[in-house]
Amino acid sequence: MLNLPQRLSLAQRNTPLQFLPRLSSEVGCNIWVKRDDMTGCGLTGNKVRKLEFTLHHALSEGCDTLITCGGVQSNHCRATALLGAQLGMKVHLVLRGGPAEAEGNLLLDKLSGAEISFYPPREYIPNLAEILSHWKSHYQAQGNKAWVIPTGGSDGLGLWGYISCAHELAEDIAQANIKPAAIVSASGSGGTQAGLTVGVADAIGPELQVIGMAVSDDSAYFVNKVKEDIDDWRRRYGFEDVAWLDALNVSVNADYIGPGYGVAAQPVFDTIKRLAKLEGILLDPVYTGKAFHGLLSEIEKGRFAAGSDLVFVHTGGLFGLFAQREQLGLA
Numbered sequence: 161m162l163n164l165p166q167r168l169s170l171a172q173r174n175t176p177l178q179f180l181p182r183l184s185s186e187v188g189c190n191i192w193v194k195r196d197d198m199t200g201c202g203l204t205g206n207k208v209r210k211l212e213f214t215l216h217h218a219l220s221e222g223c224d225t226l227i228t229c230g231g232v233q234s235n236h237c238r239a240t241a242l243l244g245a246q247l248g249m250k251v252h253l254v255l256r257g258g259p260a261e262a263e264g265n266l267l268l269d270k271l272s273g274a275e276i277s278f279y280p281p282r283e284y285i286p287n288l289a290e291i292l293s294h295w296k297s298h299y300q301a302q303g304n305k306a307w308v309i310p311t312g313g314s315d316g317l318g319l320w321g322y323i324s325c326a327h328e329l330a331e332d333i334a335q336a337n338i339k340p341a342a343i344v345s346a347s348g349s350g351g352t353q354a355g356l357t358v359g360v361a362d363a364i365g366p367e368l369q370v371i372g373m374a375v376s377d378d379s380a381y382f383v384n385k386v387k388e389d390i391d392d393w394r395r396r397y398g399f400e401d402v403a404w405l406d407a408l409n410v411s412v413n414a415d416y417i418g419p420g421y422g423v424a425a426q427p428v429f430d431t432i433k434r435l436a437k438l439e440g441i442l443l444d445p446v447y448t449g450k451a452f453h454g455l456l457s458e459i460e461k462g463r464f465a466a467g468s469d470l471v472f473v474h475t476g477g478l479f480g481l482f483a484q485r486e487q488l489g490l491a
């Protein structure tokens with residue numbers, strides 16, 4: 161099995177693999193959830209797993225400042241902001257959209273004391289690289305050393321986070337004595353899927369399919385992005401000539417994006433309510449709600465044999481639910 165490089169110990173690990181008895185009996189497949197929404201309270205979700213490796217690297221490079229970017233309700237930015245506070249580092253967030261009301265993730269960004277710059281999408285999208293490099297130089301001129309973390313923490317460094325999760329999954333699956341038909345998770349910037357794709361092939365076997373449920377762009381975009389992250393990881397760590405990595409299968413389902421990134425249709429909110437009521441598990445409308453809705457829809461369409469074991473990796477995102485509470489229709 162791949163040896164993990166050094167990391168900081170920031171996430172609550174190992175997370176449980178939980179069986180959902182009531183939902184499973186309703187849908188006719190055995191649904192298991194890898195509870196990565198339990199990696200930490202403020203840190204909930206997948207980002208902290210990647211940041212354990214990324215921040216270890218940043219500190220080893222002598223950095224005292226973190227710069228990263230994302231949407232106004234970015235879970236990755238919130239996790240970076242809180243971890244920066246935990247480690248005594250400065251954090252500067254470059255956010256797409258806003259200024260917006262401080263709620264959900266943005267409220268926590270502000271509480272953590274992160275510096276925040278808002279850019280309208282028409283400026284942010286074409287100029288992101290320049291904006292990040294501007295802020296890096298700004299901190300350099302002040303005598304600080306900044307590490308720039310890409311969108312979602314998805315690159316060859318962060319990829320280790322979900323290789324490590326796949327190693328845990330191998331143990332979970334052996335302990336539960338199951339043979340899953342697929343591992344399913346949400347894909348936003350691709351790093352989680354990239355890490356799982358490598359890690360599952362490494363620790364469980366290449367025949368076990370990892371399916372990324374796209375929440376924004378189309379399938380071609382994600383296949384390309386996941387492969388880019390894997391290539392970046394191979395270059396950084398000297399795995400270019402490892403033959404089994406050439407044969408990895410990247411599987412993306414882009415049928416459940418709905419109206420667009422961050423915007424979900426009513427069935428996603430219905431799925432969120434269904435899971436909360438049936439199993440006491442909370443999903444969000446941007447990532448996990450869409451992906452889980454996609455999984456249930458695929459089961460309904462007969463994509464998996466009745467009685468199959470299916471593992472959903474719950475990547476967190478709870479604070480995004482508060483930012484869209486009106487759509488739940490519960491007031």
Ligand SMILES: Cc1ncc(COP(=O)(O)O)c(C=O)c1O
Nearest residue numbers: 235348349350351352447475477
């Ligand atoms: C809650 C949540 N789930 C899933 C994802 C997708 O992970 P990735 O960006 O690694 O594709 C993200 C971030 O984009 C997220 O915040």
